[in-house]
Amino acid sequence: MSRTALKSSKLLNFANIYQSLSKRYASKLVYKEYGDPVKVILKEEDPELSPGPKEVLVRMLAAPVNPADINTIQGKYPSKPPLPAIPGNEGVGVVEKAGPEVSTIAEGDRVVPLTANLGTWRTHLVLPTSNVLKVPKTLGLVEASTLTVNPCTAYRMLRDFAPLKPGDTVIQNGANSACGQNVIQICRSWGIRTVNVVRNRPEIDQLKAYLTDLGATYVLTEEEIRSTKIFQTEKLDKPKLALNCVGGKSALEIMRYLQNGSPIVTYGGMSREPLTVPTSALIFKDIQAVGFWMTRWSKENSDSVERLEMFEELISMMTNNDLKGPAYEMVKFDNYSEALMNTMTVKGMIGKKFILDFS
Amino acid sequence: MSRTALKSSKLLNFANIYQSLSKRYASKLVYKEYGDPVKVILKEEDPELSPGPKEVLVRMLAAPVNPADINTIQGKYPSKPPLPAIPGNEGVGVVEKAGPEVSTIAEGDRVVPLTANLGTWRTHLVLPTSNVLKVPKTLGLVEASTLTVNPCTAYRMLRDFAPLKPGDTVIQNGANSACGQNVIQICRSWGIRTVNVVRNRPEIDQLKAYLTDLGATYVLTEEEIRSTKIFQTEKLDKPKLALNCVGGKSALEIMRYLQNGSPIVTYGGMSREPLTVPTSALIFKDIQAVGFWMTRWSKENSDSVERLEMFEELISMMTNNDLKGPAYEMVKFDNYSEALMNTMTVKGMIGKKFILDFS
CATH class of the missing domain: 3.40.50.720 (NAD(P)-binding Rossmann-like Domain)
Incomplete structure (x- = not known):
């Protein structure tokens, strides 16, 4: 075995271990009734996920808690997902596995889920490639995870x-x-x-x-x-x-x-x-x-050129430092209740965004 | 002289007398300050008018008193004509004389003035042909005089x-x-x-x-x-x-x-x-x-196809009896104060329109 092959094999091995570890701990937040988020939200283990031919398995890196998420969980928002539901509308993740027919996105790519109510407050999710936007790694995690709203x-x-x-x-x-x-x-x-x-x-x-x-x-x-x-x-x-x-x-x-x-x-x-x-x-x-x-707008323009142009221009502004992400605080996924409570009681000059950190 | 020629000559003669009579009595309402319409509106003689090459002299037949006319005279309406001003926004008349270059409209045609704030509360007015709409004689006077608002x-x-x-x-x-x-x-x-x-x-x-x-x-x-x-x-x-x-x-x-x-x-x-x-x-x-x-809308669409189509369709509805003119009462021009007062104090189930009658 050459040194390169050995190195590569070790890396693969490490990746496999990492993958299986993270899979073992795949988990999600879920609510089975509308109500006070701190009470109705539960953390559950998630079954092992595997992407279909045109899908990707995304390991979430960060997902913000937005006021609209709180209202949705409370049942006060006009778009009511069927229960049980996984909360979260925004986020950024990394592609852990791509289905065999996926050509536009590769493993390791950083992606932003695009459809509302996908449920981003979980460690892993499987998405069709049409539902993810590949973003450059030069885009900050905070900016990427709060891009779509x-x-x-x-x-x-x-x-x-x-x-x-x-x-x-x-x-x-x-x-x-x-x-x-x-x-x-x-x-x-x-x-x-x-x-x-x-x-x-x-x-x-x-x-x-x-x-x-x-x-x-x-x-x-x-x-x-x-x-x-x-x-x-x-x-x-x-x-x-x-x-x-x-x-x-x-x-x-x-x-x-x-x-x-x-x-x-x-x-x-x-x-x-x-x-x-x-x-x-x-x-x-x-x-x-x-x-x-x-x-x-997103629903009516899911495949529009205007949407792609918008993402491109916004990401370009962000990577050029013309557009800053929000004031924020990262909160470990396990401490999600803290993020929920802080979002509900947010005070002060600039509303700080609490972002779930899955690392 | 044949009987027909004699008859025709008599008619012409009568028309001439009538015309000179009506010219002698050409008159208008006018206001020189904003205020209570009954107080600020005066009746004045109008100088003898003569149409330019592309103009027509219109003898008014009927002109309604609209609530917006009252507000305009009171100075409460956003479009304030420079003073002194002749009130009246709508009406119908008959072309008494057409300028030598006028080809689309003939003497005797019935016409509706088209531009706002022309001042229709007068017996005669001179208008460029672009500012009048020829209407069929089958269109009732009430419908014609209240067409444009x-x-x-x-x-x-x-x-x-x-x-x-x-x-x-x-x-x-x-x-x-x-x-x-x-x-x-x-x-x-x-x-x-x-x-x-x-x-x-x-x-x-x-x-x-x-x-x-x-x-x-x-x-x-x-x-x-x-x-x-x-x-x-x-x-x-x-x-x-x-x-x-x-x-x-x-x-x-x-x-x-x-x-x-x-x-x-x-x-x-x-x-x-x-x-x-x-x-x-x-x-x-x-x-x-x-x-x-x-x-x-009228100002922004003065020459538009949509405007002509609209008039055509409305007039067609009116002559087919699909669209009735308003409940109304004709008021002799001399009694204009009565029309003003009645419009200001209008009560009842259906607001009745008071229409100045110049005959």
Whole structure:
């Protein structure tokens, strides 16, 4: 046996041991009824998985806990997976085994599962190649595992509702949200100016500095936006697009500054107040109040060129450091309850993302 | 001189006398400041008008007083004509003289002025041929003089916001409004079913019968729509389009029944309450809250094929008796104050249109 063959054989051997070890410990989180996540979520062993001819076996590396995951488990989210269900919508993994007919993805490739409600909170899953996106290893684990919801939501809202060009203005509330931070960075990258509204708070100067550092053109509190003169004094065009994740008065305030014929796109309702639109804004200003839900878009565009272009552009922004992943904390898979509780009680300036770490 | 020639000469003579008489008495209404229409509107003599090479001199026959005319005179409407201004947006007249280069329109033709804020409350006006629509004499004066606002608003809202086909459902509030009645009749003509919501009132049975007679599929009060089971029991598809001229709770009620991905189009706000849209309706049901303003559409489509097709189809419906003009009362031009006051204090089951009569 040559040295190379020996080395290779040893490596294979090591890989086999590793594989069998990780298989032995294959496990998943699961819930059999809707309810309080900390109570209804259980950890179970998972049967040994093997990919079909056109499938890959993925060993998960990281999967975030999103607020929508919590709502889904509570049964409060519109898309209700049949029970029992494995939670988790996002994540990144490594291909451990590829089926014999798989040619586009190889073992060792890093991949992001693409379909919603696949259940990413488990150590291993088998997916058809059409349901995974190969991502470069230069893409950080945090960025890769949180790619498909917030960055994509920000990207689509900026692409699909108004014909934005460099120099144009976008206004948003809840600008410190995970999605809001993506909006700021994508706009900076595209030369679009952003007016960012946040709630007042003790550490407001720190928050303003943080968002300005991300690329925000202006950051104003809810009180400041009401009487701002920036559209008169700053040679700033009125916004062609408003993004709303708050609702109520906050939404009304950002809507007020829109150019005639522009949309306000709602993707969240943190105030729990509905959107209120003056009749005159609809009729005479031609303001359009619409909504955006990434889950629906992905379902309707699963095979579209636009989707692949989006991933390519976002990943390129991320690897160029133009788009940062969220503030985060890795939590060992075994300590999943901690990640659930922290996500449910999240406080502070920037919502931190808790990411399950399967290593 | 033959008898025919004599007759013809007499007629011509009569026409000349008539023409000079009517010219001598050419007059207009005018306002020099915004305010209470009864106070600020004055009647003045108008100088003798003569058409340019590509213009026609139109002698007005009838011109309605619309609520928007009142708001314009009060200075409360978004489109503010420079002062002094001649009020009136709609009407029908007869071409008294055509300029030498006019070939498409002849003296004696009946025409409808097409541009907003032309000022139709006057006995004579000169218009470029591009600003008039020739209408058949079989079209009633009432229908012709009220063609360009309410029927066109109804037509465009039904054409431009949802891909409606026979058997589909449209829901609307304020169904007894002038526009609402047009919606009912156009839908009947196109095979579209309508769910019509009106306020409860002592003569509700009479109103329901009136609207059903116009072609309404269902007529329900604001209270009845809240708990209706027609979408479960009547083999009635959920609406693909909601039309709102009320706002507030009424709008919320009709929005509730919309199919996912459908628009609610606001064209009025009679309750003076804004539109309230639940966040979940925007995000998860993909409901789009938009507005429609006929004035803007006409401005943006002044030369469009769609506009001519619309007039053709509406006039054809009207001459076939598929589309009736509004309930109305003719008021002699001299008694214009009466028409203004009655429009401002309009009450009753069906808003009656007061039409200035220049004969």
